[in-house]
Amino acid sequence: MPESVIAIGDALPYLLEGSLVTLIVVVGAMVLGLVLGVPLAAAQVYGPPVLRRLIGLYVWFFRGIPLLVFLFLFYFGLCTALDVNLSAFTVAIIVLGLISSAYQSQIFRGAILSLPEGQFKAARALGMSDLKAICFIVLPQALRLSIPGWSNEYSIILKDSAVTYALGVAEIMARAHFVATRTYQQLPLYLAAGVIFLILTYAGTKGLRLLEEKVRIPGYSPQGF
Amino acid sequence: MPTPILRIENVSKRYGKKDVLKGVSLTVNKGDLKILIGPSGAGKSTLLQCINFLVKPDEGRIWLDGQEVHYAHKRDLYAYRQKVGMIFQDFNLFDHLNALENVRIGMVKVRGMGNPEAKERAVMELERVGLREHMYKYPAQLSGGQKQRVSIARALAMDPKVMLLDEPTSALDPELIGEVHSVIRDLGNNGMTMIMATHQIGFASSLANEIIFMEDGRILERGTPEMIFCHAENARTREFCSKITELYGETR
Amino acid sequence: MEEWLYIQTEVYPALMKGFWVSLQLILPSSILGLFIGIMIGVLRVYGSRPAMAAANTYVALFRGVPLVVQLFIWYFGLPYIKIYLSPFIAAVLGFSLCSGAYHSEYVRGALLSIRRGQMLAAQSLGFTKVQMIFSIILPQAIRRALPGCGNEIIYLIKYSSLAYMITCIELTGQGKILASNSFKYTEIFLIIGACYLAMTSVASLVLNRVEDRLRLPGFEHHRI
Ligand SMILES: Nc1ncnc2c1ncn2[C@@H]1O[C@H](COP(=O)(O)OP(=O)(O)OP(=O)(O)O)[C@@H](O)[C@H]1O
Ligand SMILES: [Mg+2]
Numbered sequence: 012m013p014e015s016v017i018a019i020g021d022a023l024p025y026l027l028e029g030s031l032v033t034l035i036v037v038v039g040a041m042v043l044g045l046v047l048g049v050p051l052a053a054a055q056v057y058g059p060p061v062l063r064r065l066i067g068l069y070v071w072f073f074r075g076i077p078l079l080v081f082l083f084l085f086y087f088g089l090c091t092a093l094d095v096n097l098s099a100f101t102v103a104i105i106v107l108g109l110i111s112s113a114y115q116s117q118i119f120r121g122a123i124l125s126l127p128e129g130q131f132k133a134a135r136a137l138g139m140s141d142l143k144a145i146c147f148i149v150l151p152q153a154l155r156l157s158i159p160g161w162s163n164e165y166s167i168i169l170k171d172s173a174v175t176y177a178l179g180v181a182e183i184m185a186r187a188h189f190v191a192t193r194t195y196q197q198l199p200l201y202l203a204a205g206v207i208f209l210i211l212t213y214a215g216t217k218g219l220r221l222l223e224e225k226v227r228i229p230g231y232s233p234q235g236f
Numbered sequence: 237m238p239t240p241i242l243r244i245e246n247v248s249k250r251y252g253k254k255d256v257l258k259g260v261s262l263t264v265n266k267g268d269l270k271i272l273i274g275p276s277g278a279g280k281s282t283l284l285q286c287i288n289f290l291v292k293p294d295e296g297r298i299w300l301d302g303q304e305v306h307y308a309h310k311r312d313l314y315a316y317r318q319k320v321g322m323i324f325q326d327f328n329l330f331d332h333l334n335a336l337e338n339v340r341i342g343m344v345k346v347r348g349m350g351n352p353e354a355k356e357r358a359v360m361e362l363e364r365v366g367l368r369e370h371m372y373k374y375p376a377q378l379s380g381g382q383k384q385r386v387s388i389a390r391a392l393a394m395d396p397k398v399m400l401l402d403e404p405t406s407a408l409d410p411e412l413i414g415e416v417h418s419v420i421r422d423l424g425n426n427g428m429t430m431i432m433a434t435h436q437i438g439f440a441s442s443l444a445n446e447i448i449f450m451e452d453g454r455i456l457e458r459g460t461p462e463m464i465f466c467h468a469e470n471a472r473t474r475e476f477c478s479k480i481t482e483l484y485g486e487t488r
Numbered sequence: 489m490e491e492w493l494y495i496q497t498e499v500y501p502a503l504m505k506g507f508w509v510s511l512q513l514i515l516p517s518s519i520l521g522l523f524i525g526i527m528i529g530v531l532r533v534y535g536s537r538p539a540m541a542a543a544n545t546y547v548a549l550f551r552g553v554p555l556v557v558q559l560f561i562w563y564f565g566l567p568y569i570k571i572y573l574s575p576f577i578a579a580v581l582g583f584s585l586c587s588g589a590y591h592s593e594y595v596r597g598a599l600l601s602i603r604r605g606q607m608l609a610a611q612s613l614g615f616t617k618v619q620m621i622f623s624i625i626l627p628q629a630i631r632r633a634l635p636g637c638g639n640e641i642i643y644l645i646k647y648s649s650l651a652y653m654i655t656c657i658e659l660t661g662q663g664k665i666l667a668s669n670s671f672k673y674t675e676i677f678l679i680i681g682a683c684y685l686a687m688t689s690v691a692s693l694v695l696n697r698v699e700d701r702l703r704l705p706g707f708e709h710h711r712i
Contacts, residue, residue: 075646075685075689076685076688077646077649080660083660083677084673087667087673087677092673171554172554174650188560213552317614320612324608341613346614
């Protein structure tokens, strides 16, 4: 077994560099998902019926097709067809972000719907426009309520990011595989990759739980009673 | 000559540092209806649950029909529980089963009866509590009084020798109490042995052959309804009885 | 015309073959996964202390590590200790073990949501612990776990595409081969996407049906 220990030891800096790549992909995708997801959610709750339908379709589309298929479609298909030159790394962030925006929009939508109706009414009674009421009253509350769902989303994207190895993004999995095939220490290296993911998953979830505590409004409960 | 059917000796239970039952002894004869009264926290529910070993007593022994129950022995315990029916304050009907299935499931799973036979018996028991026409309803579709009557039918279907009733009507709206009381009264008239905790002393005194006043994990005083409600010896008993008469006295 | 011929003679048969393999992956994995999930869920709530700890560890590991990594361990890793699995078996094993861990979360939550009174009532009728779990608690808990478990099955359908990465050529794999040969990446992967969309949509319709069928009057209301 010492061979495997040596192999892991040698590969560790390389793998840890990979976890930096992984984290950038994950954070990028989450931010993209957030930026798209929030307006999608608001529009799906408050928008006109046609828009709601369209957003429903968007969500259905991005939630119904595997990540791997999207990655292939965007990287090998659309990038060539549209003649844009994007790196695998960029495509990975875009695809994970688009898929996540569909999921995140449903997290936010649930949170908005769980707010008592009075909040929106009271804001309008103060003379706020709908947009202002949404931005200053509804969303600040809804975003807080979304943190548990968000932390779940983090751990999902983190794990999904390993799939981007299929495009050759130099994240943890790709590097583990690269070293494994050269040193013939497959099992130890994949296990090492697993452990790194495990640590990232639990560290991230823990961090988001701390965030949740930090932004909690005293005495505020989700049902708003 | 009365025959003792259930004997409880020196049952004690503590939760952490708190002694909830401090050596309670009780003998119940065939056909008896014993009523447990006492303030909240006196240990009535705990005593009833100890009798059925839903709560494991720390000390004490229990005999049914002259046979000591060894609850550590699983098979004995399950057999014993079949013979002791339990009625809960909040009914505890099985939420995923309709009234008929609620009554039937114990017969099928525990007594090993065949389905048709069990169904026939279940219908009969539901008829006895006046719910034949509601037998396909689910718990959520029944009123509180109806739920409690189903739970009584469910217990009766096991052919219990003793029934334990823990405030069977205290979760019910006043206008629903009567229907449950009349079922219990019928049971008593047919010779069912029962121990019941209740605050409905009007009903209790009309039916009970003994009232047991509990406080702080002990039996403080016991006697006929007349003795307890009118000539109690203990000052605490008198105080409790007058308070409770004020509150629940008229309901029968 | 040429296009049409290509679709008829190349694309269609290949995709049907791939689709069939996908189904063969998905069906056993989802059934096995659900079974594992229920068992592990029960252990996590009612098991003895060591069993509970073991089940919790299993879930933490399998939920914390990406499915790709798990698949790689089963297929490329195990030969290291002289265990050889076919790509298909490795995929089914990986899918079942992973989705079982996720299912168990919903099963566990549902079990914990069953009111204590239900158990007291069963015990007071003389039910044994096993009888109580199987005829009173699980039938209620499964209904409550169903929406979550259904979602998990939808995920499984999508994740079945990862079998391609351990050389089990299913729908996505066939697509990749076709596309690499013809360079029609966009078209082929749109078709593949549509196939998955159809599968996930049908599955979620079926699952909703099942949920409706199992729905009991008022049952979902008194969650505590
Ligand atoms: N599981 C438990 N853990 C700790 N303490 C308990 C538990 N169950 C009951 N107790 C305590 O035991 C005491 C007796 O409770 P019990 O429910 O038997 O009273 P009771 O006479 O039935 O009262 P009530 O009229 O309110 O039903 C109470 O002080 C209660 O707080
Ligand atoms: Mg009580």
